[in-house]
Amino acid sequence: MSREQILKAVKQNQPDSEGLPDGLGFAPIVYDDPVQKFSDVLTGIGGKIVRIESTTEIADYLKTHFTEGDRFVTVLDNIPGLEKLQLPEDPRALDGIEVALIAAEFGVSENGAVWVTEKVMRHRVLPFICQHLAVVLDPATILSNMHQAYEKIGQEDYGFAAFIAGPSKTADIEQSLVLGAHGPKTMTIFLLS
Amino acid sequence: MVNHVSLSETFNKDEERVNWHDETLWWIRQKRDKAAWQIPEWEELREMASQIKMNTLSNLHDYLLQFEKNALANGIVVHWAADADEHNKIVYDILTKNKVERIVKSKSMLTEECHLNHFLAEKGIDVIDTDLGERIVQLADEAPSHIVLPCIHKKKEEIGELFHRFLGTPEGNADPQFLTAAARIHLREKFMTRRVAITGVNFAIAETGEFVICTNEGNADMGAHLSDIHIACMGIEKLIPQRTHLSVFLRLLARSATGQPVTTYSSHFSKPLAGQELHIVLVDNGRTRQLGRPDFRNSLKCIRCGACMNTCPVYRRSGGHSYHNAISGPIGAILAPNLDMKEYADLPFASTLCGSCSNVCPVKIDIHQQLYKWRQVLTKEGHSPAAKTAAMKVMAGTLSRPGLYRFAGKAGRWFMRNIPWLTNNRLNPWYKQREMPAPPKESFGEWFKKMRK
Ligand code: SF4
Numbered sequence: 001m002s003r004e005q006i007l008k009a010v011k012q013n014q015p016d017s018e019g020l021p022d023g024l025g026f027a028p029i030v031y032d033d034p035v036q037k038f039s040d041v042l043t044g045i046g047g048k049i050v051r052i053e054s055t056t057e058i059a060d061y062l063k064t065h066f067t068e069g070d071r072f073v074t075v076l077d078n079i080p081g082l083e084k085l086q087l088p089e090d091p092r093a094l095d096g097i098e099v100a101l102i103a104a105e106f107g108v109s110e111n112g113a114v115w116v117t118e119k120v121m122r123h124r125v126l127p128f129i130c131q132h133l134a135v136v137l138d139p140a141t142i143l144s145n146m147h148q149a150y151e152k153i154g155q156e157d158y159g160f161a162a163f164i165a166g167p168s169k170t171a172d173i174e175q176s177l178v179l180g181a182h183g184p185k186t187m188t189i190f191l192l193s
Numbered sequence: 194m195v196n197h198v199s200l201s202e203t204f205n206k207d208e209e210r211v212n213w214h215d216e217t218l219w220w221i222r223q224k225r226d227k228a229a230w231q232i233p234e235w236e237e238l239r240e241m242a243s244q245i246k247m248n249t250l251s252n253l254h255d256y257l258l259q260f261e262k263n264a265l266a267n268g269i270v271v272h273w274a275a276d277a278d279e280h281n282k283i284v285y286d287i288l289t290k291n292k293v294e295r296i297v298k299s300k301s302m303l304t305e306e307c308h309l310n311h312f313l314a315e316k317g318i319d320v321i322d323t324d325l326g327e328r329i330v331q332l333a334d335e336a337p338s339h340i341v342l343p344c345i346h347k348k349k350e351e352i353g354e355l356f357h358r359f360l361g362t363p364e365g366n367a368d369p370q371f372l373t374a375a376a377r378i379h380l381r382e383k384f385m386t387r388r389v390a391i392t393g394v395n396f397a398i399a400e401t402g403e404f405v406i407c408t409n410e411g412n413a414d415m416g417a418h419l420s421d422i423h424i425a426c427m428g429i430e431k432l433i434p435q436r437t438h439l440s441v442f443l444r445l446l447a448r449s450a451t452g453q454p455v456t457t458y459s460s461h462f463s464k465p466l467a468g469q470e471l472h473i474v475l476v477d478n479g480r481t482r483q484l485g486r487p488d489f490r491n492s493l494k495c496i497r498c499g500a501c502m503n504t505c506p507v508y509r510r511s512g513g514h515s516y517h518n519a520i521s522g523p524i525g526a527i528l529a530p531n532l533d534m535k536e537y538a539d540l541p542f543a544s545t546l547c548g549s550c551s552n553v554c555p556v557k558i559d560i561h562q563q564l565y566k567w568r569q570v571l572t573k574e575g576h577s578p579a580a581k582t583a584a585m586k587v588m589a590g591t592l593s594r595p596g597l598y599r600f601a602g603k604a605g606r607w608f609m610r611n612i613p614w615l616t617n618n619r620l621n622p623w624y625k626q627r628e629m630p631a632p633p634k635e636s637f638g639e640w641f642k643k644m645r646k
Contacts, residue, residue, distance in 0.1 A: 003273035006429065006477045011254040013485030020248045020434060026237040041454060092385050092419060110232075110444070111454035124466060125418035128411045128458075146440040146455075153436070159464035160418075163443070165455050168411040172326035172342065174349045175217055176369035181325060182377060182384070183411030183458075 030144040034109040035191070038142050042112035045166035046179050047187045055079055055136065058190055062099050065188075066132055070098035075122045076136065091125050100130035104164075106141035107189075108149050113165035114189065115149065117158045124160045133167070133184035139191045196539040201511035204346075214346060215509040221342075222503040224452025225553065232444070242441050243557040246494035249432055250484065256399040256432050257475070263402025264473060267464045272474045277307035280476045284309060284391065284424055285316060287472060291422060293318075293389045297380075299406075299413035300324040301393025302340050302497060303426050303476060305519040309391075320391075321383045323412040325376050332359050338513030340520060341450050341499035346512050380412070390416030394427035394473075395496070396442055400435045403463035404473070407446060407456040414460055422470045425462070429475050430493040442496060445555035449498040483531045488566045492527045494556040501550035501560055507543050516540060523550040523560045530567055538576035541567035 031037040039049045050061060059081025062072055073085040082101060088094065102121050104114035114135055118124055127133050143149055149163075168183030179185055205211055229235045249256055261271050274280035280303075288296065296313075298304065298320050310320050310331075322331045326343035330336065332355045337343030344352070353367035362375045392413045397404040404425060406413045417423045433442065439459075447453040465471035484490050502508045502522030513521035518529040518537060523544060529537035541564045550560040571577045 001273075002275040002279060002477075005275055006273055006475070006481060007254055007257060009477070009481035010257065010429070010484065013481050013490075014253050015251045015487070015490065018244070018247045018251045021241050021244045025241065026234045028234055029232060045453065045457075095381075095385060111447075113455050113459070123418070125415070128414045128418065146444050147437075150437045150440040155436075157463075158461070159466070161461045161463075162414070163455065163459040165457050168409070168457055170325045170373060170410050171451075172324075172329065172344055173352055173369035173372055174347075175221070175342075175345075176349075178370050178373040180377065181373060181410035181412070182323070182380060182415050 024147060028145045028147045029110065031109050034142045034144050035139045037109035037144070038107050038112060038139075039191075041109065042166060042187075042189060045112050046169060046177075047112060047166040047189060049189050049191060051191045051193065053193060055190075055192065056081075058082070058101065058134070058136070061190075062101075062134060062188075066099050071096055072099040072101070073097055073130075074101035075120065075126070076101060076103055085122060085126075087122055091123050091129075094123065094126060094129045097126075097130040099132045099134055100126050101134040101136065102127060103136045104189075106143060106149070106152060107137050107139075108143050108146060108163070110145045111163075111165055113149075113163035115153065115161065115163055117156070117161040119158070127162075127164060128168075128183045130184055131180075132186045132188070133164070134188045134190065135164075136190045136192055139193055195517065197511065197515050197517070197543040198539070200515035200517060201543075204512040204515055205510070210346075210348065211510055211512075213348075214512060217345065218503045218509045221451060222500070222553070225449055225500055225503065226452075228448035228452040228454065232448070238441055238445055239555055239557050242445055242496075242555055243494060245433060245438050245441060246556050249434060250430065250490060250493055252434075253429065253432065253484070256434060257429060259399040260397055260402055260432055261475075263400070265402070267402045268471065269402065269465065270470065270472045272472060274474055274476045274478070276478050277476075280304075280307045280426065280474055280478065281309050281312040283474050284426070285313065285318070287422065287424060288313075288318060288389060291389070293422070295319040295321075295387050296389040296391060297321050297323050297383050297387045297416045297420075298391040299393065299408065299416050300327055300343070301391065301426055302337075302519060303393055303428050304391065305337060306478065307426075307476070309426075321380070321387070323380050323383065323416055324408070324410060325373065325412075328376060328380065329355065332356075336514070336519065338521065339499060339502060340497050340522075346514065381415075384415045384419050387416075388421045389424065390420035390422075391424045391426065392417055394425050394431050395446070396439060397427055397432050397473075398434075398436050398439070399432055401463065403436070403461055404431075405439060405443075406460045406462065407443070407458065408460075409453075409457045411458055414458060417460075417462070418466065420469065422472070423462075423465070424472045424474065426474045426476065429477055429480055430495075446496055446498055449500040449553065449555040479532050483528070486531070488570075489527060489531065489563055491558050492524065492531075492560075492563060494558055495524050495528075496556055497524075498555055500553040500555065504549045504553050506545060506547065506549070511543065516543065523564065524558070527558075527560065527563045527567065530571065534571065534574060535576055538571045541565075541571060542577070 074082040107114045167179045167187045168181045170181035329344040338346040349367040356362040394404045447456045508522040526540035548561045
């Protein structure tokens with residue numbers, strides 16, 4: 001069997017064991033104002049930051065910035081003015097969604113990424129299949145760097161989870177940046193303070 | 194004879210294009226520098242990444258078992274493939290068992306290495322590559338020329354023509370925004386209608402049995418989450434021990450590759466969707482052999498960022514196809530002779546040994562030293578053509594005359610511009626920085642002239 005053959009060859013050929021580094025041997029960068037840094041980085045990679053004081057502002061904002069009459073859905077409770085997503089039997093039916101609003105667990109300043117797990121996206125494909133992605137984020141959860149991020153994630157049990165940093169993009173044609181390759185063309189983050 | 198020199202010659206017929214290729218890749222290299230300089234602990238990160246990978250390689254047997262156990266517990270089906278052929282057959286078996294003839298595939302250099310597309314096409318399976326760059330080269334019936342930027346060798350007018358022919362876009366339209374929008378519509382239809390998605394893997398975590406895929410386009414996610422069956426293919430060296438180690442690698446990968454702080458999507462797959470089958474194919478295909486070569490096993494640390502290609506003065510002016518191997522550039526030139534010494538004997542000679550690749554590598558692979566060592570191995574095994582040996586002697590002769598690099602003024606500047614590997618070695622008191630100044634166009638010309646003789 002190939003399994004045994006491969007494992008045997010690995011065992012035979014791997015060098016003497018070298019230890020793992022004992023934790024981080026350095027102090028990773030920490031920003032004085034992680035929220036500002038997060039906003040700057042996210043804007044730099046094509047995302048948009050909108051500061052709000054109440055979730056009641058969300059629907060109005062979306063309806064003035066995206067085409068009214070299209071399908072706006074949310075997986076969150078208590079967002080007035082938005083359709084609460086009922087999960088269809090076939091996820092392909094999510095294809096017509098113009099704007100999807102989800103919530104992220106936390107953000108990371110150094111790269112503008114937010115952490116979302118399957119639990120909060122309802123269906124894995126939702127943040128990818130919508131034309132525009134909107135995310136509610138509590139600025140108090142924003143961390144400086146990825147080491148803090150994985151410390152926070154710890155042993156969290158998820159079927160699927162992702163860091164999402166800005167809209168889907170490509171530069172495959174002569175290195176010209178185009179937003180909206182396969183996934184959302186825009187990403188709006190509502191910082192709820 | 195088709196080899197790196199003759200293929201470079203073909204690529205160099207269009208001088209304008211070569212200049213453009215060269216400058217574009219150098220621009221990406223500069224973006225990488227800017228991104229790295231924003232992280233004060235960059236060098237410590239590289240060192241840590243290297244140590245984690247060395248720990249992985251030296252305990253790979255146990256980590257593979259641990260990964261398998263945890264992946265199985267997560268509900269993932271685990272397959273083992275000794276070589277490319279077995280890998281392809283495993284994928285094909287899954288397809289025939291489920292009566293599937295049309296599939297989508299996101300970027301995976303492993304499936305390129307195994308020539309999966311070709312294998313499946315012969316069996317009548319229709320494979321659509323969904324990464325935009327890969328789709329473009331697929332339409333052109335070519336292979337990717339770069340591991341991160343598959344169609345970096347193509348001009349937008351050629352892409353416009355391909356899209357006009359295959360996707361029906363208006364003739365003469367070469368606007369990247371327009372063409373990308375056309376591809377989005379074309380490929381969305383494929384995502385919506387195909388039941389099986391193949392993806393690559395960037396990192397697999399022994400501790401949790403999960404794996405991570407990094408993309409900017411979101412094509413791996415669109416394929417995987419809309420499929421009934423997701424098949425993820427990975428080389429056995431893609432393992433890392435713990436989830437927390439992702440912090441180190443995700444900080445390095447995109448910054449090294451394109452200068453982005455992170456890819457748009459870093460997707461963590463741990464369990465199949467309800468009702469979905471999730472398969473992982475663990476592939477050896479020569480990796481255990483490379484693991485057994487003390488001089489070259491380091492190359493298995495590679496996280497496929499492409500930085501060594503973007504910085505390489507030879508790659509930039511010879512193009513990815515001149516390496517006639519799935520993985521091109523300096524790292525490809527170390528990996529390929531392990532697959533077939535005779536066929537790829539030319540590749541370790543496709544280098545000025547300037548060391549720029551080793552300086553940018555995020556996992557600190559001693560790339561240029563391995564290239565040098567391969568030359569010795571290949572020469573000893575009788576795979577090195579006489580002309581190349583002569584060219585090497587010229588270079589070695591120049592190197593061994595230390596007086597040469599002490600020229601002041603004009604001559605010194607000429608050397609800096611033309612022979613960076615000479616002026617930037619450790620003997621040189623001017624060379625204080627870790628990273629190289631822009632290697633000039635002429636260095637390729639110099640190298641090329643010698644190689645052609
Ligand atoms: S060898 Fe290093 S620089 Fe080259 S692709 Fe691999 S990780 Fe990147």
